[in-house]
Amino acid sequence: MSDESRREWVRRAITVAGTLSVRATSLGAHYLYVVARLVVVTGVLVVVSLLDDHSWGSVRRWFLLDGNRWSIAVLLTGVVYATLVALIGLDVVGMSNAGFVTGLFTAIISGLFSFVPIVVSVNQLTVARVVGSLDEIREQMNSVRQFRAEIEAVDPAAGVSSNDPGPFLAALVAVVDERVERLADELDATTGPAHDTGATFVAVLRSQVAHIQSRVTGQRQPIEELLVPMMGDNYPYNVQTARKLLEDHGDDLSPPARTLIEELKQLSIALDLLRQYYKALYIKQALSRLSRIVGYTGLGAFLIAGLTILVFANGRPLVAHPFVLELLVGLAVAAVVFPFTVLLSFVVRIATIGERTAAPGPFTPVRETPSYARHSRD
Template identity: 35%
Template sequence: SLVAVLSYALRIAWKLLVLLGKVTLAGTRLVAAVVRDDGNQRRARRWFLLEGNRWTLVAAMVATIFVGSLTLGLTNVIGVRESSFVTTMFSTIIAGLFSFIPLVIAVNQLTVSRLFGTPDHLRDRVDSVHEFRRRIESMSADVDVSPTDPAAFLVVIARAMRDRATALRTVAEEADDEAVREDLEAYAAGVSEQADRVTENLRGSDPGVFGVLLPVMNENYSRRFTAARRLRVRAGPLPETADELLEDLQSVFVSIDVTRQYFKIIYLQQELARLSRLLAYSGTTAFLTSTLVVMIYASGYPPAVSETALLVVVALSLAVAFSPLAILFAFVIRVATVVKRTSAPGAFTPKGERPTHAR
């Protein structure tokens, strides 16, 4: 009968709803567990601040503005038929875009400030770089002339670090004191792992300056330097060769820290120059787009087109007008993160975000 069929259909529908509810609850719990996981949070934070493609972040922000504006318009939360509202909004955007002019000038000043100097000062800077390269070459027995490629140069320093750590592990076996031997072996193992990590991240690739800087950004070389000093002072009598190797490792740590700081300066110059150019391009485009929208509504009433088409134009124009701010946000947070995580070269390093492998 019809009643029996309806009853059966209702029971099936209820079971499907219960099953759907269970699946939804399980999915929600799974997503919550993934989001709460410390490892996932660190990877997401690292991608957002450093590793993620900046254009992906910019596109996501601009797309969010476009979709959000379009959704609000389709649901009649905002209306594009109100000429005064649209013209006021884009006029305010135009006024705000003028603030990007001094911003671009300031970024350019930061970029070129290090390029000025007298010929003698510039010569001293070049000579200091050559002297530093010769110092690195003296640490590497198999390198007569160090490479000019940043990645290959960093690999040379990492190889010198690993070679000395390997030698230290061999020499540690000669120590009479078991505690000293264990301390030296543990220290050498940690240094070898650190050097291998840097080499592995740079092997078989041709990264830019940021790609070279990224593997060494969170490495705490000052802590390794201090640990070597502590071993030399507190570990008791060391084999003479072990003491020399620890001293060499201290020099290597100073050299790689200096290299990291130098590469950071190069990266900041390149990134700020790129940012100023992108702000100039996007700011001009946003200004022209916003001006065009104001001109479209200049008559005091909206054009005689469908409201949906008009909404798409306004939402798209709003997204374009937002693009300079999205570009500024995406690039500045990475620059600020790089500066923070490499802010204190030498023997003192403030507490900050630790690398994933150190947690």
């Protein structure tokens, strides 16, 4: 082999080695990115599995009730996106076939055409229940006025109650707090089982009052911010405890203590009624708002899905940048999934509130006061 041929062979070898090195570096970075995301997801799952019952209960309560619905929808969408990118990176899901991508988004568009009208129909059913005859509307208004008058009669010094749900609830809870402290003072002069049972009753009421007061500012607030702190508070249990306290230890209690226990029983009934009324208001508002949001996000998802189909109509784009293409397709899938995650995040709270307040009055199913509720007394 001549020197010139040897030099030509060396140049070709160096060129091939450089090309392979660049491709290997790109491929290594790509899989390093995928592995890093898998490690993060695995770490999150391990942390969740190690949570104790109290911490896990707090996570569940955040997901079901306390958490911002938009944050939960974005979180769920992010999980879908990360999972899809990881599957693409591991070649479990391939994007090299343009026909597969167009078929996928065509199916999604078909689903959106069914999904959005169904959700909007739920809104129409809600509106249909709101509309009624004049007699029905008058009866409902009179019942609300009567309830407000009963609450105002408990504390005449407070004057006319507010029309806003937040200040009204704050005023009612303040009355409960004042009666609880007066009852605690009366129980100081009592001994024996009557004192112990009464002290437990006072402790439960104090805990419920403190929980609501920590979340209710007394200003105008959305209904859900008022309703969520009342979830898990077993008001029928308060009524039952007050009845048993008066029946079993009424003779050992002073007349003012008996009067205060009776008033707290009626106030617990009022809180239960108010929770049911706020629940009805919230569900009507939430379903109407949800229909509007799903309509907006559904339109955006339809446009993104249509644009993706048009991009892949002439074959696979960005052939020279497969990693960028995979990220963009993952974003497109996340965008079309977003209306579904929004629906899930809102429906989860609506269903949870409905489940926890399904039975007003003395009969309380077990699921209305779950094990991780703040005030579980079943």
